[in-house]
Amino acid sequence: MARGAAEFLQAHWRGLDPYDAAEPPETLAERAGVAEEAVVKLNANENPYGPSPKALDALRKGGRIAVYPDPAQTAMRRALAAYTGAPPGQIVVGNGSDEIIDLVFRSVLAPGDRIVNTPPTFGMYDVIAHICGASVIAAERNERFELDVQRTLDAAEGAKLIALASPNNPSGNASPQADIERILEADCIVMVDEAYAEFAGRSVIPLIRRHPNLIALRTMSKWAGLAGLRVGYGVMDAAMADALMRGKPPYNVSQTAETALLASLDDAALLNERAALIVQERERMTALLAALPGVEPLPSEANFLLCRMPRGRGKAAYDGLAARGVSVRYYPKAPLADCLRISVGTPSDTDRLVAALESALG
Numbered sequence: 001m002a003r004g005a006a007e008f009l010q011a012h013w014r015g016l017d018p019y020d021a022a023e024p025p026e027t028l029a030e031r032a033g034v035a036e037e038a039v040v041k042l043n044a045n046e047n048p049y050g051p052s053p054k055a056l057d058a059l060r061k062g063g064r065i066a067v068y069p070d071p072a073q074t075a076m077r078r079a080l081a082a083y084t085g086a087p088p089g090q091i092v093v094g095n096g097s098d099e100i101i102d103l104v105f106r107s108v109l110a111p112g113d114r115i116v117n118t119p120p121t122f123g124m125y126d127v128i129a130h131i132c133g134a135s136v137i138a139a140e141r142n143e144r145f146e147l148d149v150q151r152t153l154d155a156a157e158g159a160k161l162i163a164l165a166s167p168n169n170p171s172g173n174a175s176p177q178a179d180i181e182r183i184l185e186a187d188c189i190v191m192v193d194e195a196y197a198e199f200a201g202r203s204v205i206p207l208i209r210r211h212p213n214l215i216a217l218r219t220m221s222k223w224a225g226l227a228g229l230r231v232g233y234g235v236m237d238a239a240m241a242d243a244l245m246r247g248k249p250p251y252n253v254s255q256t257a258e259t260a261l262l263a264s265l266d267d268a269a270l271l272n273e274r275a276a277l278i279v280q281e282r283e284r285m286t287a288l289l290a291a292l293p294g295v296e297p298l299p300s301e302a303n304f305l306l307c308r309m310p311r312g313r314g315k316a317a318y319d320g321l322a323a324r325g326v327s328v329r330y331y332p333k334a335p336l337a338d339c340l341r342i343s344v345g346t347p348s349d350t351d352r353l354v355a356a357l358e359s360a361l362g
């Protein structure tokens, strides 16, 4: 009998560590022994207000579901050009920005190539680099989770790509433009993941004109409340966009996701108002958390914040919140030990979170 399929895996796939993804609400509800609707889900930086009414209307009307989507992404690229200010030929739309990370990495990384990561940060850069057989050089952030620019540049010697998120997940802080401009002097791709840009109110996209090595990633998952539909995009030099368009799966973004993206961009003013509400709520949540003894929320420019629990109490705080139906993200390892990442929800979500945390910490 032939060997099993898994026997043929490439060596670097064998012990692959998967991305540590957020639990869905039904699993959380089962664990906490509460109804799904009673779960306060603050573990995946989703938008508490959901999709825009125009997007929901368009989805209800349906789309041309029996027909394949446009592989050239003409309508989406045009609409995103108007939204971002970049030409349509510099935009590539993906099945979430995760797919753009995957496309960029697969297009440039051969086994043995090097990339620079700036941990603690979003886990997918590491996972996809390993899938490509690349080695990941860590240029650790400093104790305030700011980029160490010189360390990042030194690590980039001979590397093909630097991946950095701004605002960073899970620390919430954004990098000053001057730091990013210094990093752009490196002779490699600099991929700046701006999944949370709409909450920070700034973007590196205008820098692409002067820095053809810059790739900016954006998503409709956070700002536009479309996480479940999977649609994100990359903005980059036209030659790189062309290359990714040639290599991407032809129908990578569904008709449904396209319908929702176009209607959301048409409702950008309302989505921006909601983003402003979330930012306002983040500041209220920061003040309420800071008032709890031993609890230290860190400054954030995103729709979540990283919060230190009293020393040695991180796991207890996480478990205590889960038992009370409040789900957040927990990081067991240094330098995040005792930290929780908490998404910003509605004001009533914040009130439930704070009451549950107070009770969990006794």
Ligand SMILES: Cc1ncc(COP(=O)(O)O)c(C=O)c1O
Binding pocket: 044, 045, 095, 096, 097, 098, 099, 122, 165, 168, 169, 193, 195, 218, 219, 220, 221, 227, 230, 231, 232
């Ligand atoms: C920094 C960062 N980049 C990318 C993503 C993935 O976004 P998408 O839903 O567009 O794949 C996330 C999701 O949490 C994120 O935090």
